[in-house]
Amino acid sequence: MNRSLRPLLATVVIFLIAYAAAVFQFPGLLSTRVLGNFLTDNAFLGIAAVGMTFVIISGGIDLSVGAVIGFTGVLVAVLITWLGWHPLAAFAAAFVVAAAFGAAMGLVIHYLEVPPFIVTLAGMFLARGGASVITQDSVPIDHPFYSAISSLYWRLPGGGRLSFVGLLMVAVFVVGAIVAHRTKFGSYVYALGGNATSASLMGVPVARTTVQIYTLSSVLACLAGIVFSLYTSAGYPLAAVGVELDAIGAVVIGGTLLTGGYGFVFGTFVGVMLLGLVQTYIIFDGTLSSWWTKIVIGFLLFLFIVLQRLVFAASARGDRVAEKA
Amino acid sequence: MSILKKLALAAGLATALSSAAMAADGMTVGFSQIGSESGWRAAETSVTKSQAESRGINLKFADAQQKQENQIKAIRGFIAQGVDAILVAPVVATGWEDVLNEAKEANIPVVLLDRGIDGPEDLYLTSVASDQVKEGRVAGQWLVDTVKDKDCKVVELQGTVGSTPAINRKKGFEEAIAGSKNITIIRSQTGDFTRSKGKEVMEGFLKAENGGKGICALYAHNDDMAVGAIQAIKDAGLKPGSDILVVSIDGVPDIFTAIAAGEANATVELTPNMAGPAFDALAAYKKDGTVPPKFIITESKLYTAADDPKGEYERRKGLGY
Numbered sequence: 286m287n288r289s290l291r292p293l294l295a296t297v298v299i300f301l302i303a304y305a306a307a308v309f310q311f312p313g314l315l316s317t318r319v320l321g322n323f324l325t326d327n328a329f330l331g332i333a334a335v336g337m338t339f340v341i342i343s344g345g346i347d348l349s350v351g352a353v354i355g356f357t358g359v360l361v362a363v364l365i366t367w368l369g370w371h372p373l374a375a376f377a378a379a380f381v382v383a384a385a386f387g388a389a390m391g392l393v394i395h396y397l398e399v400p401p402f403i404v405t406l407a408g409m410f411l412a413r414g415g416a417s418v419i420t421q422d423s424v425p426i427d428h429p430f431y432s433a434i435s436s437l438y439w440r441l442p443g444g445g446r447l448s449f450v451g452l453l454m455v456a457v458f459v460v461g462a463i464v465a466h467r468t469k470f471g472s473y474v475y476a477l478g479g480n481a482t483s484a485s486l487m488g489v490p491v492a493r494t495t496v497q498i499y500t501l502s503s504v505l506a507c508l509a510g511i512v513f514s515l516y517t518s519a520g521y522p523l524a525a526v527g528v529e530l531d532a533i534g535a536v537v538i539g540g541t542l543l544t545g546g547y548g549f550v551f552g553t554f555v556g557v558m559l560l561g562l563v564q565t566y567i568i569f570d571g572t573l574s575s576w577w578t579k580i581v582i583g584f585l586l587f588l589f590i591v592l593q594r595l596v597f598a599a600s601a602r603g604d605r606v607a608e609k610a
Numbered sequence: 611m612s613i614l615k616k617l618a619l620a621a622g623l624a625t626a627l628s629s630a631a632m633a634a635d636g637m638t639v640g641f642s643q644i645g646s647e648s649g650w651r652a653a654e655t656s657v658t659k660s661q662a663e664s665r666g667i668n669l670k671f672a673d674a675q676q677k678q679e680n681q682i683k684a685i686r687g688f689i690a691q692g693v694d695a696i697l698v699a700p701v702v703a704t705g706w707e708d709v710l711n712e713a714k715e716a717n718i719p720v721v722l723l724d725r726g727i728d729g730p731e732d733l734y735l736t737s738v739a740s741d742q743v744k745e746g747r748v749a750g751q752w753l754v755d756t757v758k759d760k761d762c763k764v765v766e767l768q769g770t771v772g773s774t775p776a777i778n779r780k781k782g783f784e785e786a787i788a789g790s791k792n793i794t795i796i797r798s799q800t801g802d803f804t805r806s807k808g809k810e811v812m813e814g815f816l817k818a819e820n821g822g823k824g825i826c827a828l829y830a831h832n833d834d835m836a837v838g839a840i841q842a843i844k845d846a847g848l849k850p851g852s853d854i855l856v857v858s859i860d861g862v863p864d865i866f867t868a869i870a871a872g873e874a875n876a877t878v879e880l881t882p883n884m885a886g887p888a889f890d891a892l893a894a895y896k897k898d899g900t901v902p903p904k905f906i907i908t909e910s911k912l913y914t915a916a917d918d919p920k921g922e923y924e925r926r927k928g929l930g931y
Contacts, residue, residue: 311691318690326683425704435708444716517678517705526680529678564680568687569642570668575680 291596292540292589293431299585300559303375307562311569317445321438323561326452329354329509329525331454331557334532335461336505338553341536342465343498344478344545345401345525349390349408350506351528353383355521357510362424362520365431372430377509382555386412387503403415409529416522423521435515450512455511457505462550472497478545535560542597554593559585569592612878622843622920627634636666637896641697641832641885645676649862650882651699652930654724658697658885665889678702682709689716695735695892697885700722710734736891736902739885742775745859745910746782748878752857752912753827754790756875762826766798766813766838769831776800777929778858779831796824810836812842822848827855833865833877835871840873851875862915864929869915876914882929 298454308315333350340347364375387410390556393404437449465471473494476484509528514520539556540547563581567573611862643648647654655671662669670693678701688696689712695716700706703726710733713720722737753762765784768774779803780798787793797815801808808830816822828850830836836858843850848875850856857866863878868874891902913922 313691317688319687322683322690323685324680326686329679338687423702423704432707434712446712513679516682516708518707519702519704521678521702521704526677564683565687565690568640568672568684570673571668571692575673576673 289547293549293555294537294594296540296552296555296559296589296590300562301554303559306560307566307569311566314565315441317441317567319445320450321441321445321447321451322539322565323456324454324556325438325516326449327557327561328450329513330528330531330535330560331395331554331592332457332512333506333509333528334535334553334557335457335550336502337529337582338461338472338536338541338548338550339465339498339530339546340401340502341541341543343495343509344481345394345495345498346405346533347390347408347502347506348405348497348529349386349412350502350509350529350532351525352409352412352416353386353503353506354513354525354528355508355523356416357383357507358514358520358524359416359419359516359522360520361511361514362426363419364588365426365428366424372428376511379511380504383503383507384500386498387500390503391499394499395492395495401499405459408444412606413522413526420520420522425518425519427518429599431515431518435518443473447505450515453508453512458554465550470494470497473588475546478542478547480546531560531582538582538585540589540593542593543590546583615749624688636668636894637694638668638670639689639695639697639892640670640672640684640691640693642672642674642681642699644681644699644701646673646930647676648905649858649931653701653882653926654884657882661883661885661889663726665812665888665893666719674701676701677707682686685709685713685720685870685878689718692716693718694747694896696720697723697888700725700727705726707733719892720886721892723888731899731904732808735895736845736888736892736904736906738888738906738908740780740880740908740910741926743782744907745878745880746779746780746784747786748910749779749829749857749859750783750786751874752878752914753793753829753855754787756855757793759792759828760826762793762795763819763820764827764829764863765812765825765826766795767801767811767828767830767835768798769803769835773799773803776803776831778790782825783829785905795829801830801838803832803834805834805838810838811835812839813845816842816846816848821855822846823914826859830856830858833862834857836874837864837868840868843866844873850874850893860921861911863923863926864931866913866919866926869913869919870923872915879909879911879913881908 320459337347360377360379364370365372390404390408393399394401434449441447461550473489477494513525535556536553537543538559539552564578567575567578628646641658659669674680681701685696696713707729708728710720719735722734724739726737742891763816768780801811819825828839830839843854848854853876856874857876859878861877865874865877889904894900
């Protein structure tokens with residue numbers, strides 16, 4: 286088997302074992318309702334995590350994701366509720382703002398050679414601060430179009446619901462996987478994360494790719510923000526605090542290397558589902574403190590970092606053996 | 611396709627089995643709590659747990675860590691488990707319609723605790739909350755009854771500017787003293803509901819009022835600010851509780867210690883037992899379909915030195931305040 290697929294396989298196996306163990310204890314976990322909830326409840330996190338996967342594969346990091354989700358929610362809510370815009374117009378405006386925001390971060394990262402950590406940290410403060418300056422309260426969105434999409438779902442046998450936002454997340458993952466593994470832009474992203482210098486020597490347009498990566502991440506965070514506002518029918522400046530860290534966690538658990546150059550979009554999907562499973566298990570149990578979610582995620586993260594080290598050390602040895610032979 | 615069908619069948623069977631198992635036990639209730647940001651909320655959580663235990667209710671508890679998305683997930687999780695009822699202390703007022711509609715479709719009654727939501731009233735069975743205006747009124751009435759027709763200049767420590775409890779507790783107090791021309795509020799400032807800010811602002815009041823000689827009473831929107839202010843009054847060389855009367859709201863353990871020591875005079879309790887009335891309403895509803903009133907108001911009880919403050923302290927200290 287291809288060695289490079291091992292971390293992905295490990296994630297999938299751990300998810301299946303964990304799910305089976307959880308179902309063994311609470312048979313109710315194996316219902317279409319729970320499976321539908323996995324998609325719906327984690328839709329915003331999943332969409333943001335797709336963008337984060339690209340950023341991390343390119344060797345960067347984007348800390349502004351949660352704040353962009355919060356800002357988008359507030360912007361959309363204010364445009365619709367206070368100014369009477371149609372939701373679609375508000376979405377378009379939010380996408381333009383987010384794309385400009387992401388592009389600006391990409392430009393600063395590339396041309397001023399500032400580490401992405403610092404630039405996106407500044408972006409996080411800007412977006413969160415901006416949202417809180419617009420309003421401190423939760424602004425409800427009451428528009429027939431909004432309630433139409435947020436209550437759009439297909440009933441599954443067994444009482445579950447396959448919601449529009451859940452399907453949207455799946456679609457974003459599918460498109461993300463195609464872009465990452467089947468397009469020129471995708472191969473540039475991997476090349477950049479592998480080694481930026483050799484990538485530029487090989488003719489990868491580093492400046493353009495960097496700007497595109499951060500634009501993509503912010504645009505997907507904006508989409509996640511729209512999904513979040515559909516989820517809660519409101520815009521709230523303190524929404525989605527810390528989601529960027531959950532997204533990074535999902536990406537790493539999904540087998541992507543934090544140092545860049547290696548990873549899978551599908552792995553991130555399994556990572557998001559694993560986070561959702563942990564939360565759902567704790568709710569089903571009902572006696573554990575919900576902070577155990579964080580402990581389990583911390584443990585999983587640690588496990589995967591160690592696992593990656595071992596797999597890559599083993600494959601490096603394997604390569605040397607192959608050379609000798 | 612056939613695999614999908616089998617999966618769905620298995621899933622359906624599993625839900626049927628699990629709900630059958632639950633019906634055999636006592637009532638299972640899911641409780642989605644906001645978090646544990648304040649001592650009062652921690653006390654509410656522990657009182658809810660002990661209330662559930664004493665009634666033989668199987669309580670599923672989920673702490674949302676101040677995040678609405680976690681609360682929505684928890685409620686969806688409760689619905690998926692097929693609980694008999696759901697309690698929610700909503701972190702914000704908006705955005706509950708979809709998930710509460712799901713609960714309604716699954717015939718699971720929802721009870722709101724201590725905060726309301728923006729949305730149609732038919733989404734929940736009832737809501738249990740205190741009347742904050744009444745809390746202010748009870749505090750004001752105590753002062754009116756205590757000072758009788760003596761002149762009394764009051765300083766007020768407000769809660770966080772613009773917060774609902776601050777607005778309502780101010781309004782209630784003003785209503786209660788409106789009929790007494792001898793009682794006037796001479797200074798009113800925010801102490802942000804915190805002990806340190808309460809002390810700081812009280813120091814300012816004392817300086818501004820000639821060392822505190824003109825002040826007859828302090829009204830604080832919560833006990834924490836009162837406890838801070840008591841320290842400031844002592845530092846200024848005055849006796850809190852006699853030179854300056856102290857009345858506040860909440861009923862946290864520390865204020866009972868102060869009342870027992872004669873340093874505070876009265877507190878109006880914001881009871882952490884919101885779940886008791888909620889469980890009662892749910893039990894009646896489950897038994898014969900009795901629909902409770904839409905808004906259940908908890909009692910705003912006044913405690914003074916005559917109400918065994920030491921014993922009240924002992925009863926509360928283990929609750930997590």
